Amino acid sequence: MAALIGGQENELVFTRGATEAINLVAQTWGVQNLKAGDRILISTLEHHANIVPWQMLRDRTGVGIDICPLTDVGLIDLDAAERMLTSAHKLVSVAHVSNVLGSVLDAPRAVALAHNVGAKILLDGCQSVARLTVDVKALDADFYVFSAHKLYGPTGIGALWAKADILDAMPPWQGGGAMIDKVTFERTTYAPAPQRFEAGTPAIVEAIGFGAAADFVTAQGLATIHAHECALVAKAREALQAMNSIRLFGPEDSAGILSFALEGVHPHDLGTILDEEGVAIRAGHHCAQPLMAHLGVPATARASFGIYSDESDIAALVRGIERTKRIFG
Numbered sequence: 001m002a003a004l005i006g007g008q009e010n011e012l013v014f015t016r017g018a019t020e021a022i023n024l025v026a027q028t029w030g031v032q033n034l035k036a037g038d039r040i041l042i043s044t045l046e047h048h049a050n051i052v053p054w055q056m057l058r059d060r061t062g063v064g065i066d067i068c069p070l071t072d073v074g075l076i077d078l079d080a081a082e083r084m085l086t087s088a089h090k091l092v093s094v095a096h097v098s099n100v101l102g103s104v105l106d107a108p109r110a111v112a113l114a115h116n117v118g119a120k121i122l123l124d125g126c127q128s129v130a131r132l133t134v135d136v137k138a139l140d141a142d143f144y145v146f147s148a149h150k151l152y153g154p155t156g157i158g159a160l161w162a163k164a165d166i167l168d169a170m171p172p173w174q175g176g177g178a179m180i181d182k183v184t185f186e187r188t189t190y191a192p193a194p195q196r197f198e199a200g201t202p203a204i205v206e207a208i209g210f211g212a213a214a215d216f217v218t219a220q221g222l223a224t225i226h227a228h229e230c231a232l233v234a235k236a237r238e239a240l241q242a243m244n245s246i247r248l249f250g251p252e253d254s255a256g257i258l259s260f261a262l263e264g265v266h267p268h269d270l271g272t273i274l275d276e277e278g279v280a281i282r283a284g285h286h287c288a289q290p291l292m293a294h295l296g297v298p299a300t301a302r303a304s305f306g307i308y309s310d311e312s313d314i315a316a317l318v319r320g321i322e323r324t325k326r327i328f329g
Contacts, residue, residue: 006135021160036062097127102254153213157206229256
């Protein structure tokens with residue numbers, strides 16, 4: 001798993017998912033290092049899992065949270081981030097690829113901006129690891145989180161990668177078996193990282209599946225996967241742009257994801273009709289309610305393309321939308 005993102009085994013912690021990984025960072029590194037007067041920078045497009053843990057940390061420690069805006073096409077505005085960042089900022093936590101818009105962060109620049117003011121940076125890699133070549137060492141990221149089920153793997157498992165010196169200095173979060181060195185009634189000493197953060201019986205089957213998923217995408221070639229998905233998104237975008245009453249969201253070069261809305265039809269209704277046509281999309285706020293508010297919609301329909309998708313899926317999507325338009329007249 002570490003090799004998938006260019007890391008080392010001693011830098012990778014297995015978690016129940018990326019959500020738990022971010023919470024782990026917040027409740028260990030965050031509690032240990034952040035205090036009232038310090039600030040965290042996140043962005044408008046973040047998943048709730050990259051918002052709520054920091055709000056909980058804010059409520060506990062008094063740390064401040066700033067929100068980086070987006071560009072007109074839905075990219076994190078790094079020019080704005082550069083203006084916003086100060087020496088008070090101790091952490092930048094942003095998505096590598098948006099789960100709603102598919103917009104790809106200029107990660108090297110984001111890392112450089114954070115480090116220029118002495119801040120650490122956490123990248124949410126859930127949407128990137130299955131379609132982009134990630135090298136955390138080349139990026140010089142401090143934390144990187146991702147999950148198995150976005151990687152064609154099982155649910156209920158994910159990972160936190162962190163630089164070894166940062167991970168070694170972090171206190172344990174959950175106590176129990178497997179994370180200890182020695183326990184007495186007077187005191188407990190802890191195992192070294194990463195075992196210190198893996199209390200209890202591990203998710204053995206899920207971990208094996210996680211590894212198999214990583215082997216699968218590596219064998220297919222991440223550059224090949226990315227090119228395939230980008231070509232399909234471009235064709236889907238062109239097809240939907242040619243239809244009346246469709247609003248598209250996000251940049252034209254989005255990575256594997258196309259969010260849209262059909263005028264006069266709630267995305268849940270559209271999703272139901274598409275399901276009858278054999279087309280699976282996701283409809284809703286996608287765990288990104290602040291982004292929905294920014295877009296001025298309650299929800300969107302999201303078509304996600306993968307290694308198994310082809311142009312027949314786009315044709316089926318268009319047919320399903322046309323049928324929906326006829327039904328809602």
